[in-house]
Amino acid sequence: MGIQAAQRASDQGPGYMLTIEQLQGGFTLGDWEVLPQRGVLRREDEEVHPEPKVLAVLLALARRNGDLVSQDELIDEVWDGRAYGNEPIQRCIALLRKHFGDSRPYEYIETLQRRGYRLLKSVELHDKSDVLLVEPSNEDHDDAHLWKIVTAVMAVGFLAVAVLTWLPWTPKEPVVQSIAILPMDNLSGDPANQYIAVGIQNTLAYRLSGLREFATKNVRLYREGTIPEIAASLGVESILNSSLQMVGNTLKVTWHIVNGADNVTVASGEVTGDTGELFVLQEQLAQDVRDQLAGRATPQLVSRYEPESAAYNSFVHGMYLMERRGGADNLEAAMELFRESISRDENFGPAYLSLANAYALLPDYRQYALEEAQRSAFDTVEEGVNRDPSIEDAAASIYGFVYHQQMRWHESETAHLRAVNARVVDANSFNWYSRMLASVGRREDSLNWILKAEYIDPDNPIVINRIALAYLWLGDTQMAQEYFQRAAKLGASGRNQLLGYALLLVRHGQLEQAQDLAAMQAREIGMPADWVEPVFKAFADSTQRENALEALNRQWAEQTVAPQIVLIVRTALGDVKGAMEIARLLDGPGEVFEMDLLFIDELEPLRQHPEFIPLMERLGVVDYWASVGCLWEGSQVSCVTG
Numbered sequence: 001m002g003i004q005a006a007q008r009a010s011d012q013g014p015g016y017m018l019t020i021e022q023l024q025g026g027f028t029l030g031d032w033e034v035l036p037q038r039g040v041l042r043r044e045d046e047e048v049h050p051e052p053k054v055l056a057v058l059l060a061l062a063r064r065n066g067d068l069v070s071q072d073e074l075i076d077e078v079w080d081g082r083a084y085g086n087e088p089i090q091r092c093i094a095l096l097r098k099h100f101g102d103s104r105p106y107e108y109i110e111t112l113q114r115r116g117y118r119l120l121k122s123v124e125l126h127d128k129s130d131v132l133l134v135e136p137s138n139e140d141h142d143d144a145h146l147w148k149i150v151t152a153v154m155a156v157g158f159l160a161v162a163v164l165t166w167l168p169w170t171p172k173e174p175v176v177q178s179i180a181i182l183p184m185d186n187l188s189g190d191p192a193n194q195y196i197a198v199g200i201q202n203t204l205a206y207r208l209s210g211l212r213e214f215a216t217k218n219v220r221l222y223r224e225g226t227i228p229e230i231a232a233s234l235g236v237e238s239i240l241n242s243s244l245q246m247v248g249n250t251l252k253v254t255w256h257i258v259n260g261a262d263n264v265t266v267a268s269g270e271v272t273g274d275t276g277e278l279f280v281l282q283e284q285l286a287q288d289v290r291d292q293l294a295g296r297a298t299p300q301l302v303s304r305y306e307p308e309s310a311a312y313n314s315f316v317h318g319m320y321l322m323e324r325r326g327g328a329d330n331l332e333a334a335m336e337l338f339r340e341s342i343s344r345d346e347n348f349g350p351a352y353l354s355l356a357n358a359y360a361l362l363p364d365y366r367q368y369a370l371e372e373a374q375r376s377a378f379d380t381v382e383e384g385v386n387r388d389p390s391i392e393d394a395a396a397s398i399y400g401f402v403y404h405q406q407m408r409w410h411e412s413e414t415a416h417l418r419a420v421n422a423r424v425v426d427a428n429s430f431n432w433y434s435r436m437l438a439s440v441g442r443r444e445d446s447l448n449w450i451l452k453a454e455y456i457d458p459d460n461p462i463v464i465n466r467i468a469l470a471y472l473w474l475g476d477t478q479m480a481q482e483y484f485q486r487a488a489k490l491g492a493s494g495r496n497q498l499l500g501y502a503l504l505l506v507r508h509g510q511l512e513q514a515q516d517l518a519a520m521q522a523r524e525i526g527m528p529a530d531w532v533e534p535v536f537k538a539f540a541d542s543t544q545r546e547n548a549l550e551a552l553n554r555q556w557a558e559q560t561v562a563p564q565i566v567l568i569v570r571t572a573l574g575d576v577k578g579a580m581e582i583a584r585l586l587d588g589p590g591e592v593f594e595m596d597l598l599f600i601d602e603l604e605p606l607r608q609h610p611e612f613i614p615l616m617e618r619l620g621v622v623d624y625w626a627s628v629g630c631l632w633e634g635s636q637v638s639c640v641t642g
Helices: 003-012 020-024 052-064 071-078 087-100 191-208 227-234 275-294 309-323 330-344 349-365 370-387 389-405 409-420 427-439 443-456 461-474 477-489 495-507 511-524 532-540 542-557 563-572 576-587 595-599 601-607 612-618 621-627
Strands: 027-029 032-035 040-043 046-048 109-112 116-119 123-125 162-165 178-181 215-218 238-247 250-259 265-274 300-303 630-633 636-639
Touching: 020 052, 020 123, 052 071, 052 087, 052 116, 071 087, 071 116, 087 109, 178 191, 178 227, 191 215, 191 238, 191 275, 191 309, 227 238, 250 275, 265 275, 275 309, 309 330, 309 349, 330 349, 349 370, 349 389, 370 389, 389 409, 389 427, 409 427, 409 621, 427 443, 427 461, 427 595, 443 461, 443 595, 443 636, 461 477, 461 495, 461 595, 477 495, 495 511, 495 563, 511 532, 532 542, 542 563, 563 576, 563 595, 563 601, 576 601, 576 612, 595 601, 612 621, 621 630
Parallel strands: 178 215, 178 238
Antiparallel strands: 027 032, 027 123, 032 040, 040 046, 109 116, 162 300, 238 250, 250 265, 630 636
16 A cells, blocks of 8 residues: 555544555554554564454454444454354453553543444554665664564574674565465475475574564465465465475575465575585575565674584484474484584584473473483583573573472563563473463463464464463363364374363363363373273263262372373362362472463362462462462452563
């Protein structure tokens, strides 16, 4: 849209119905910029990433530009006409007001009782032809500048910190404003090289995320259909296809960007390098694509530290296995590759961080002593920081996770906040902070932080599964269902994924499917499933309660069933006293089960037990609530924190 059209939209004010296409170009609302393609609300240096439904409600309001939007219209536009009642709408409006810092008397969104809602600020559309992706510096271009980026490297690892220097530029019209990077085709003929293709694709996606006013989606699953169909389904303007070839010791990456509207190629290129120069090849590819997308010379990526080539190759291979750590022996193989990377280049900080991360996770995935794992994680990360001080802020995530396990809530949150505000941030930092917030009952804040991880790494199975759980804990079963399905397609697995999905099925009354899932989980971990059938019979027929509890308690005595299952089932069957016995296990060392379970709807009877708050006091949670402005109201935590 040009300047005149944008001015007409702003001048018309209330009564002028804007289109989604106009709003997708970005608009200003009061002190805030709204960038729908990036899912961002921005005010100066502050950025907020609303939930998808929350942003959709804002766009519905913005389309009317001050006119009334009825609740029925919101249900039609945002929830596809499904009658979920007014609670989801009220929740989205409350979150929007929270994002805008809007309190009574409201300045952004007005509630018209029994009618609906309307914006109190005028929508001012951005002029796409005049918007620069990056503001030019007023200083001489030979001066060095840092470009603050928030990015992730390989989903749960860290790459060397990138430092950016300005180069001369010539303003041009940007080629595209949003892009999806499809999985890179591995044409090498050897599946063993797949980790290289994945590593190059991930690095490219994370480098592109540094472009301002630009949306990047890193797609890990192949999509069927034509380019226009794929672009439409992903909500992007363009698609980047690429392929990797390897002949001897030579790597060649070919890429092209295709317009999603007309299937026309708008940019293409290739980079070639030696297998021993993977780091350099990745940086060159990222630079070439960035220049094409921005339509001008962009800030050039200059690595502060270029790792030894074989060390970097081992690191990339390790990260590929780390993402798939649910598979047999993948976690141990990844750790060995990280150790190999360190032995080849003792100053390569990201390898230390990833190895420390793996140590911290060992008790969750293997029968490994908690204290020993924590000590190894600390020793590894401290050595890494001594060798490479640039990773110090990012390393705080390790401390935050271990302090969480030790229930040192204040220290955990301080460390996590340092990590998520580091110059380079990975998705796992947001994931761990979200998990910590859920463990102290801050469910809304937990969801908001894990959604930031999705923005960085939208196809990360661990992140997507955590989002599904966060929505489930909040009672939004529709969004939980969507994210559980996405997580399954991405290969998410493990105890929490199966437990969460089983709970969702129970909430929907699909007891037979939930029973099959519970039995499958028991078989997968090599445990008896004798408790499953009687428990689900009791869910359907309360007269079977005693038989179910007897079967469950027998297997609990034999230590053949997980404590979180016993906790939930005992509560659901009315044995709240027995459930409290499980909850009191948290008085011992470590997080025996993920504490966010304590705050789910199914465990409300447990939270009403007279011993629940004393337990929270002993665990330091009550003191934490008081220090951050949270209150215990009825059976949930209410916080005024952001």
